[in-house]
Amino acid sequence: MKCHELKVRVRYSETDQMGVVHHSNYFNYFEMGRIEYLRSLGLVYSELEKEQTYLVVTEVYCKYRASARYDDVLIVRTWVAELKPTRIEFRYEIVKDGDEARQIAEGFSVLACLDKTRKPVVLPGELKDLLATEVSRI
Amino acid sequence: MKCHELKVRVRYSETDQMGVVHHSNYFNYFEMGRIEYLRSLGLVYSELEKEQTYLVVTEVYCKYRASARYDDVLIVRTWVAELKPTRIEFRYEIVKDGDEARQIAEGFSVLACLDKTRKPVVLPGELKDLLATEVSRI
């Protein structure tokens, strides 16, 4: 299975009064994991946007299994679960550095490709070719 | 169907460089909708936490159908889809004020009840009774 790992340290502002990371922040971790995964494959997302091709999130899900806390170093594991002509499904798993057997959260996001008029289009050939060999069905 | 409506104006800081609301913010809108729904039923969530009873998000999902933009007034519709001994499932729909036929997003969140030791417990009787007649399966 092809999987990318990104380490992220939890910021103070990401905690809430329950003393744990507020659940909305996990979608930023997922996004960062996805972007660094693409960068590791040679695709810099900010360059894609400069060419007026956009990947937009159309669906997200997260299941929270344990709490992440301030100053924790989290490992965001990202992989490609499905590749369709106009959509990509990324899956994610978050664990804590040094306690990697216990899952903190898992989830997915579906991304669609838009052109400069913000209409859905098929994924650019370059992106599709890059991801075609990355799909991991687990 | 019993459904609560909350109006929220989109903040500048909630937009991203695509010119739309960043997808992670919708979970704050959902949370605000849920909290105001409970308040409308007479349950002030901040009071519940003072008694060391916590409702924590264990699962969330959102499907994005159209963009929300800066300064839009959004209507967050919240209802209870399911009530189990230890869990509540809230569902949400977001539309734009003045264009209410077109859905911007829909989603759900599952909440579990924790006691002061942060262990899962059955929902407090008061909360369960309050929500029992609110469940709307649609």
Place this chain on the structure above:
Amino acid sequence: MKCHELKVRVRYSETDQMGVVHHSNYFNYFEMGRIEYLRSLGLVYSELEKEQTYLVVTEVYCKYRASARYDDVLIVRTWVAELKPTRIEFRYEIVKDGDEARQIAEGFSVLACLDKTRKPVVLPGELKDLLATEVSRI
């Protein structure tokens, strides 16, 4: 003194593990206060941006005197402290609804006007005229 008041309820996600509103959120409250102040004068900032005139923050300051907490209803008081050819200084005071004698925070922000090429320009006549009679030096 001409002063605008906006009520904002503290969101759960705005708290941190100290149990209070994280200090970075106050700048969103200031921004919301400023935008609603302008709206009350007849100037809708989102319309200004559609005409490719931008007001950008060049300087901000905040002094924190007491804590704001989850579910508090805050009152954001905003006024214009100074109006220069290319800049506006807004000042702010935040108090808690129902306990308005005690200041929670105070601060200021300086805004500059940019044109569509993102170069500094003099404030549009309409905006300047609108604010000219609002300046309150206290």
Place this chain on the structure above:
Amino acid sequence: MKCHELKVRVRYSETDQMGVVHHSNYFNYFEMGRIEYLRSLGLVYSELEKEQTYLVVTEVYCKYRASARYDDVLIVRTWVAELKPTRIEFRYEIVKDGDEARQIAEGFSVLACLDKTRKPVVLPGELKDLLATEVSRI
């Protein structure tokens, strides 16, 4: 001059519809810079809080000189400008990695020390001794 440098990559969610980092995020960068500076001196702030000693922000300021953009790698320079019995003033400068001569932002924050009852106290001896030789007046 003793100064700590932290690299931070700008997240997509930190941008706003003007295409730049929203000004409120700089205070998170400052906080991260300060925390990593303390860690580099051997003081782990999360450990300090476990002993119920809190450093709280009482004042912050930022001057924005140039825009930071999505995917930029920023360098947050942090130093101690002043050390008083109950307060520390940190100063910050943010530049872009690879374009370090041009300042993006500069600012300061004043932190006070609170005990477990959240009352102001003198800085713990350990912290004071650690910072005493770090003060850089520039």
